[in-house]
Amino acid sequence: MRPRVRSAARTVLAWAVRGRQEQGTVWGEAVLGEFEETSGAWEAVRWTASGLRVALRARLIGLFATRSRRLVAAVALAIVAAFAVNWLAVGLAYIPSTSMEPTLRAGDRILTDKITYRWTGLHRGDVVVFSLPADRRYATFANGEPIRFIKRVVGLPGDSITCRDGRVYRDGVPLAEPYEPAGSRTECAQVTVPAGSLYVLGDDRTISRDSRDFGTVPIHDVSARLVTRIGPLSGPPG
Amino acid sequence: MPRRPDTSPQTLRVFAALLLDAQDWHYGYGLAKLTGLAPGTLYPILARLVARDLVETRWEPSSHPGRPPRHLYRLTADGRELARARTAPATAPSPRLAT
Numbered sequence: 001m002r003p004r005v006r007s008a009a010r011t012v013l014a015w016a017v018r019g020r021q022e023q024g025t026v027w028g029e030a031v032l033g034e035f036e037e038t039s040g041a042w043e044a045v046r047w048t049a050s051g052l053r054v055a056l057r058a059r060l061i062g063l064f065a066t067r068s069r070r071l072v073a074a075v076a077l078a079i080v081a082a083f084a085v086n087w088l089a090v091g092l093a094y095i096p097s098t099s100m101e102p103t104l105r106a107g108d109r110i111l112t113d114k115i116t117y118r119w120t121g122l123h124r125g126d127v128v129v130f131s132l133p134a135d136r137r138y139a140t141f142a143n144g145e146p147i148r149f150i151k152r153v154v155g156l157p158g159d160s161i162t163c164r165d166g167r168v169y170r171d172g173v174p175l176a177e178p179y180e181p182a183g184s185r186t187e188c189a190q191v192t193v194p195a196g197s198l199y200v201l202g203d204d205r206t207i208s209r210d211s212r213d214f215g216t217v218p219i220h221d222v223s224a225r226l227v228t229r230i231g232p233l234s235g236p237p238g
Numbered sequence: 239m240p241r242r243p244d245t246s247p248q249t250l251r252v253f254a255a256l257l258l259d260a261q262d263w264h265y266g267y268g269l270a271k272l273t274g275l276a277p278g279t280l281y282p283i284l285a286r287l288v289a290r291d292l293v294e295t296r297w298e299p300s301s302h303p304g305r306p307p308r309h310l311y312r313l314t315a316d317g318r319e320l321a322r323a324r325t326a327p328a329t330a331p332s333p334r335l336a337t
Contacts (some may be wrong), residue, residue, distance in 0.1 A: 030266055031277050033300070037267035050278035057282075159306055205277035 005041035009048040016055040028055040073147065089115050091224055093129065093150075099202035100150055103179050107232045110150075112224035122169075122198065122219070126153045126207070127226035130200075130217050136215045150226065151210050151217075152179065154193070155199030160212075163188040168201070179203045188212045198222070244324055247334040248275055252283050253321035256293070256313050262323075263296065284311055292317030 013035055014125070016219055017028035025033065031051040043137045057227045062072045085120030086092065091112040104110065104127075122128065131146045132139040140146050155161045160171050168175045180186075187207040193199045197216035202208025211217065244253075255272035256264060270280050287293040294314050297307045312319055 027281050029306060030284075031281055033306045033308040034265065034267040034270075036300075036302070036305055037265070047277060050276035051281075054281040081283075103275075137278035 002041045006044045009033055009044040013048040013051050013185055015057065016052050016059075019059070024055065024120055025058040027058040030225040031055060047064070061144045089113070089225070091129075092230075093148075093224075095150065098129070098220045099204050099207055100152075101204045103152075103203045104150065104226075104229055105232075109230040109232065111227045111230055113227045117222070117225040120152055122156070122222070122225065124156060124159075126149070128153055128198070128200065128222045129224040129226070130222040132214055133218065133221065136206075136214050138209055147199075148223075149210075151200035151202050151208070153198050154201045154211075155193040155216075157193050157197060159193045160190070161188065161193065161199050180205065188226065191216065244320065248273070248279055249283050249287075250325055251275065252280065252287070253325050256311065257318070257321050257325065260313055260318050265314045266309055269311065289318065290301070292320055 013032055015117060017024035017032045023029065031054050032049075035044065035047055035051075038047045061069060091114055093110050093112055095106055095108040095110060098106045117126070117128075129148055129150050131148050134140070134146070138147060154168060154175070155170060163186050164170050164174075166187070167186065168177065168186050181204055184205050186201070191199060191211070193216050196219050198219055199211045199216050201210045201212070244250075251273040252269065252275070255269050258272070266277070266280065266284070269275075269284075270277060273280060275283075284293060288295055288311075291314055293311050295312075296310050298310055299307050
């Protein structure tokens with residue numbers, strides 16, 4: 001057991017120092033050259049753990065990098081990290097239309113979460129970003145580019161959605177919808193939401209194109225959930 | 239506030255260790271033991287001192303065939319002077335260090 005720990009520590013350090021090269025940087029080699037002086041598994045592991053900092057820094061930015069080089073490296077790393085986070089975890093998007101008014105206004109910027117809803121599941125009332133399967137009506141713009149929608153989840157799989165007297169009913173119960181514009185009316189046809197799908201509506205029922213027009217949305221076409229509205233970056237207030 | 243260079247406690251420990259045998263070459267592992275510093279702290283300090291010609295280095299082939307060579311460090315004349323100046327007790331000891 002112990003010799004194997006030492007040998008693993010040696011392998012990791014050698015890899016960090018040399019990568020696929022025959023020879024690493026001066027300071028990486030200096031740390032590696034002392035590895036055999038350590039005694040026991042514990043000291044070997046500690047030598048490697050701390051030596052990794054030296055080896056990787058020497059390889060990536062130089063061990064005694066000047067302040068400006070370090071700054072460049074930090075900024076480059078931050079940009080890469082921002083892109084990765086934006087791609088994987090959170091998104092900034094721009095609201096081009098008024099169909100979610102008054103919750104979201106045209107010109108608002110929003111922060112979206114692309115991950116956690118996959119673990120927690122979606123709930124009624126969540127606002128989600130999605131696109132439609134390519135064969136659906138309204139799936140693409142005239143130029144063929146997919147349209148991304150942002151709508152509110154009104155029905156989950158198994159829910160029965162219908163409208164009466166301008167109000168939405170879910171499983172026979174009229175919904176309280178405080179997010180709607182005052183005095184708005186909703187007209188819709190009765191639907192039972194199929195498994196794996198969502199029934200979505202825009203908050204401004206008079207102009208929104210939503211499940212009343214294009215039917216229920218497959219859950220796997222959802223790409224993000226709204227976290228918060230950031231507001232317009234510039235432009236007139238309100 | 240600009241800090242006086244080469245006065246961090248870690249750097250002072252490295253100076254003190256190198257001054258123990260000021261004319262002799264030191265191994266990195268030995269310096270790590272003497273100073274109690276982890277390699278991640280020790281080597282960047284050595285690298286800065288080498289870059290400023292306060293410490294000189296050489297490589298020594300390992301006594302065991304197949305093992306990588308070892309890197310050795312020694313204070314230069316300038317380095318000895320600075321190390322002695324930095325590690326010398328201050329003429330008016332600061333109250334924090336007075337015991």
